[in-house]
Amino acid sequence: MSEQSRRPRKPAKPYRRPQKDPVRILAFEALRAVDERDAYANLVLPPLLRKAREKGDFDARDAALATELVYGTLRRQGTYDAVIAACVDRPLREVDPPVLDVLSLGVHQLLGTRIPTHAAVSASVELARVVLGDGRAKFVNAVLRKVAQDDLDGWLEKVAPPYDEDPEDHLAVVHSHPRWVVSALWDSLGGGRAGIEDLLEADNERPEVTLVARPGRATAEELLREEAAVPGRWSPYAVRLAEGGEPGAVEAVREGRAGVQDEGSQLVALALANAPVEGSDALWLDGCAGPGGKAALLAALAAERGATLLASEKQPHRAGLVAKALAGNPGPYQVIAADGTRPPWRPGTFDRVLMDVPCTGLGALRRRPEARWRRRPEDLESFAPLQRALLRTALDSVRVGGIVGYATCSPHLAETRAVVADVLKQHPETELVDARPLLPGVPALGDGPDIQLWPHLHGTDAMYLTLIRRTG
Numbered sequence: 259m260s261e262q263s264r265r266p267r268k269p270a271k272p273y274r275r276p277q278k279d280p281v282r283i284l285a286f287e288a289l290r291a292v293d294e295r296d297a298y299a300n301l302v303l304p305p306l307l308r309k310a311r312e313k314g315d316f317d318a319r320d321a322a323l324a325t326e327l328v329y330g331t332l333r334r335q336g337t338y339d340a341v342i343a344a345c346v347d348r349p350l351r352e353v354d355p356p357v358l359d360v361l362s363l364g365v366h367q368l369l370g371t372r373i374p375t376h377a378a379v380s381a382s383v384e385l386a387r388v389v390l391g392d393g394r395a396k397f398v399n400a401v402l403r404k405v406a407q408d409d410l411d412g413w414l415e416k417v418a419p420p421y422d423e424d425p426e427d428h429l430a431v432v433h434s435h436p437r438w439v440v441s442a443l444w445d446s447l448g449g450g451r452a453g454i455e456d457l458l459e460a461d462n463e464r465p466e467v468t469l470v471a472r473p474g475r476a477t478a479e480e481l482l483r484e485e486a487a488v489p490g491r492w493s494p495y496a497v498r499l500a501e502g503g504e505p506g507a508v509e510a511v512r513e514g515r516a517g518v519q520d521e522g523s524q525l526v527a528l529a530l531a532n533a534p535v536e537g538s539d540a541l542w543l544d545g546c547a548g549p550g551g552k553a554a555l556l557a558a559l560a561a562e563r564g565a566t567l568l569a570s571e572k573q574p575h576r577a578g579l580v581a582k583a584l585a586g587n588p589g590p591y592q593v594i595a596a597d598g599t600r601p602p603w604r605p606g607t608f609d610r611v612l613m614d615v616p617c618t619g620l621g622a623l624r625r626r627p628e629a630r631w632r633r634r635p636e637d638l639e640s641f642a643p644l645q646r647a648l649l650r651t652a653l654d655s656v657r658v659g660g661i662v663g664y665a666t667c668s669p670h671l672a673e674t675r676a677v678v679a680d681v682l683k684q685h686p687e688t689e690l691v692d693a694r695p696l697l698p699g700v701p702a703l704g705d706g707p708d709i710q711l712w713p714h715l716h717g718t719d720a721m722y723l724t725l726i727r728r729t730g
Contacts, residue, residue, distance in 0.1 A: 263494050275388035280315040285327040286389055289359040292628050299328055330368045333462045333627040336434040338365040340417040345404040346508040357394055360386045364402045369410040379406060424450040433458035438635050446669040460713035465624040468521050473558040474588040474647035483506050491717055492700045493524040519551040522711045526665045528557045530562030530612050536659030543608040545598045545617055545652055546567045548576030550583030561589025570596045577725050599647040608658045613652040615645045617668040621720030624713055637670045649681045662726045669710055669720040678724045685730035693723055
């Protein structure tokens with residue numbers, strides 16, 4: 259018997275069960291819902307957080323961390339994909355999506371937060387053991403240890419092409435936007451590198467929660483009495499909640515007297531309401547009213563003047579959301595479910611018409627960061643006929659001397675000026691109205707007569723508005 263065979267064998271290490279981390283498990287579940295069901299994080303995350311709080315697993319700090327992990331990972335997904343691709347020995351499409359979600363969460367903790375390196379890696383490996391199994395957890399561990407060898411700036415130097423060689427691809431990787439979106443935003447914005455970089459950076463920042471005080475039912479002064487509330491920048495009805503502010507805790511919001519609404523959307527409604535009309539001003543139309551934010555503000559403004567708002571929405575369930583938003587309005591209003599391209603009302607009925615048309619949503623990437631990865635250039639072609647048809651309906655629906663507002667939550671020129679130019683060729687009995695004077699105090703509104711708001715310039719979604727008067 260050899261000396262080696264006489265040595266006693268070391269006892270095997272006892273199996274250690276993985277430690278369940280409720281915060282990271284919840285973040286993983288949210289990312290899986292976004293990936294598997296094409297869900298939106300802003301719809302998926304709140305019920306998950308509410309359920310966790312009810313079970314007693316979460317406090318406010320846990321909820322804040324889970325929210326940061328989900329949104330931070332989604333906003334930087336393109337950048338993180340490039341880093342992960344440099345650390346694996348196979349094409350990224352061959353990595354199972356659940357594994358990729360765990361890796362992305364881990365990379366965000368390593369490169370996008372202040373979580374210590376050891377804690378970020380070990381927590382991600384423990385998550386992998388829980389949701390993927392021990393075998394794939396070893397793969398996660400190996401990849402994240404490679405990622406941890408450099409910081410974000412170092413990785414960007416490795417994975418992003420030089421700006422001088424390919425500006426759009428460089429910006430796409432560094433700022434985590436698809437290349438075609440970078441190109442479209444740059445075309446719409448104009449200018450040089452500094453402006454587009456500021457815009458892309460703003461898209462990756464966590465947006466503030468903005469409230470609207472619905473006139474006649476609440477005031478900004480009332481909302482400002484809330485903890486963590488500060489005045490809006492431009493709208494007299496806007497109040498911003500500082501980080502950690504919870505809209506559901508605001509009494510006026512619970513009662514429907516106030517709502518959550520980006521300040522850009524408020525400005526669109528205000529510009530339409532403030533535009534001069536010739537003659538009567540008694541009947542207004544919101545022709546694409548769902549889910550009801552602008553309709554609620556317009557209805558309140560109309561009520562102050564003794565006017566009536568008709569809010570029309572094609573989808574019955576969204577029409578229900580509009581009705582809920584308008585409930586309690588101090589003046590008369592009506593909500594109907596109707597197809598805006600085949601309207602049930604007579605031509606020339608309304609004094610003011612808003613058409614906030616369906617679009618790619620490229621102006622709200624701060625709030626829905628996953629949308630940037632879902633949208634494709636061909637989506638523009640599917641929206642184009644509908645956008646033109648709805649603008650034609652708006653022009654047919656307004657009386658001579660009345661005002662139409664064409665709005666989108668996208669700055670893409672194919673959804674904004676191109677639509678307006680095409681439709682107005684067929685409607686010579688119109689004139690453009692300069693919208694800029696209708697938003698006093700708001701800077702950087704361009705050459706007009708239309709308005710394009712920007713996250714980096716105005717702190718709003720990238721809302722677009724053209725005002726058109728029917729002249730004959």
